[in-house]
Amino acid sequence: xxxxxxxxxxxxxxxxxxxxxxKLLRVHNFHAHCESFNNGLSAVxxxxxxxxxxxxxxxxxxxxMPILDGWExxxxxxxxxxxxxxxxxxxxxxxxxxxVKYAKDSRFVVDFLSKPVLGEHLEGLMLxxxxxxxxxx
Amino acid sequence: xxxxxxxxxxxxxxxxxxxxxxxxQFTVAEDFxxxxxxxxxxxxxxxxxxxxxxxxxxxxxxxxxxxxxxxQASTVVLASERHYRRISEALPSGEAGCLIQxxxxxxxxxxxxxxxxxxxxxxxxxxxxxxxFKKLFNSYPAxxxxxxxxxxxxxxxxxxxxxxxxxxxKEFLAMQLKDLSTSLREKGSxxxxxxxxxxxxESLTQIEKFSTKNGEILDLQIVFMPFxxxxxxxxxxxxxxxxxxxxxxxxxxxxxxxxxxxxxxxSHIVRAPVARLMALINxxxxxxxxxxxxxxxxDHIYESAEEIDxxxxxxxxxxxxxxxx
Numbered sequence: 001x002x003x004x005x006x007x008x009x010x011x012x013x014x015x016x017x018x019x020x021x022x023k024l025l026r027v028h029n030f031h032a033h034c035e036s037f038n039n040g041l042s043a044v045x046x047x048x049x050x051x052x053x054x055x056x057x058x059x060x061x062x063x064x065m066p067i068l069d070g071w072e073x074x075x076x077x078x079x080x081x082x083x084x085x086x087x088x089x090x091x092x093x094x095x096x097x098x099x100v101k102y103a104k105d106s107r108f109v110v111d112f113l114s115k116p117v118l119g120e121h122l123e124g125l126m127l128x129x130x131x132x133x134x135x136x137x
Numbered sequence: 138x139x140x141x142x143x144x145x146x147x148x149x150x151x152x153x154x155x156x157x158x159x160x161x162q163f164t165v166a167e168d169f170x171x172x173x174x175x176x177x178x179x180x181x182x183x184x185x186x187x188x189x190x191x192x193x194x195x196x197x198x199x200x201x202x203x204x205x206x207x208x209q210a211s212t213v214v215l216a217s218e219r220h221y222r223r224i225s226e227a228l229p230s231g232e233a234g235c236l237i238q239x240x241x242x243x244x245x246x247x248x249x250x251x252x253x254x255x256x257x258x259x260x261x262x263x264x265x266x267x268x269x270f271k272k273l274f275n276s277y278p279a280x281x282x283x284x285x286x287x288x289x290x291x292x293x294x295x296x297x298x299x300x301x302x303x304x305x306x307k308e309f310l311a312m313q314l315k316d317l318s319t320s321l322r323e324k325g326s327x328x329x330x331x332x333x334x335x336x337x338x339e340s341l342t343q344i345e346k347f348s349t350k351n352g353e354i355l356d357l358q359i360v361f362m363p364f365x366x367x368x369x370x371x372x373x374x375x376x377x378x379x380x381x382x383x384x385x386x387x388x389x390x391x392x393x394x395x396x397x398x399x400x401x402x403x404s405h406i407v408r409a410p411v412a413r414l415m416a417l418i419n420x421x422x423x424x425x426x427x428x429x430x431x432x433x434x435x436d437h438i439y440e441s442a443e444e445i446d447x448x449x450x451x452x453x454x455x456x457x458x459x460x461x462x
Contacts, residue, residue, distance in 0.1 A: 024425075027425050064405040094404035095408065096400050099404065115409075115413070115416060116412045
């Protein structure tokens with residue numbers, strides 16, 4: 001598909017977990033830098049201005065958040081983003097099968113990772129991203 | 138039975154009739170009183186032939202007598218020419234059961250008897266069918282309301298309706314559907330066919346709220362069947378009390394909602410600090426932190442453990458309170 005740039009967003013209201021995720025992504029060479037947001041609304045507002053063709057946006061999304069939760073976020077991005085250039089990786093403490101099922105019903109969701117996310121999870125995720133968007137990070 | 142009324146030439150009559158119908162056995166009553174006595178004594182007859190060819194009688198009285206006797210068996214009357222029309226009209230079998238005495242032949246009499254018997258058999262079959270329907274109607278375990286489609290007025294109800302809703306049949310017949318059904322009243326609908334899909338409704342089911350005489354509100358599952366009775370459109374509503382089923386369903390719904398809430402709390406509230414704790418230990422163990430971060434990570438680990446402790450205590454407290462309530 002030939003993306004000119006890849007943008008990574010981390011959307012989680014738990015600052016400690018956001019810090020852990022940033023470390024994991026960096027250590028596992030996933031991406032050098034990512035933007036962090038502590039609720040879905042600020043991430044939506046950020047993306048509305050920037051989500052465009054030619055750029056791939058990967059969003060690590062928590063589900064249970066104040067202001068705008070992960071589910072609402074998935075609904076809102078339908079208005080301006082396309083699954084062609086935006087992929088969501090749900091990162092949640094939930095181990096509920098229904099949450100996994102509903103999340104995967106969204107055409108944006110690439111994978112559902114249950115916290116705690118480990119290095120091997122990210123390796124598997126890279127393969128899925130490669131399959132979906134034809135890029136290696 | 139032949140009711141002579143002192144008129145009939147019995148020898149001639151029986152002789153003539155026996156030629157046509159050899160199996161017929163006669164019992165002769167001289168007048169209406171004797172005929173009544175025989176019936177009261179338990180005698181049963183297939184046909185009653187009454188000779189009324191003499192004009193000396195009061196029509197109203199005779200008409201009453203004919204009606205009484207015709208309820209016992211099929212009736213054939215031999216009338217004078219003058220009274221033929223009036224007597225025909227008074228008989229349940231009409232002209233088929235009435236002959237002009239002067240001109241009647243045994244063959245015509247035989248024909249009239251057979252015809253009257255046939256009509257009588259059919260009437261009995263209809264009565265038996267009506268009786269069976271009535272029995273079924275009243276012994277049917279579901280409530281049945283027969284209503285006027287134009288006014289919603291109850292025209293008939295079965296015993297189940299009386300016993301389950303507590304109103305007497307007389308009270309029902311003084312009311313309309315909307316008087317008993319709170320939900321139909323709220324919808325502003327008075328009548329069955331308008332509620333159940335308009336004039337073209339054939340057979341539909343829905344649940345409506347009905348109040349019993351003692352004020353209890355029941356959920357009735359109603360099957361609506363419009364049909365014709367005596368050439369008139371009526372609404373038949375078959376109603377089953379599904380209140381307990383609905384209540385049970387609501388209890389299950391509430392329980393499922395509670396289970397969903399528990400699952401959500403476990404996944405998002407209880408498991409969040411657990412997952413954070415595991416993730417912190419993971420980065421600590423895998424050397425992903427430098428010395429300057431060590432103290433902060435240990436603090437996060439302790440805070441997460443405290444958060445878990447607080448949640449577990451909160452759950453225990455809520456559980457104890459729930460048991461008390």
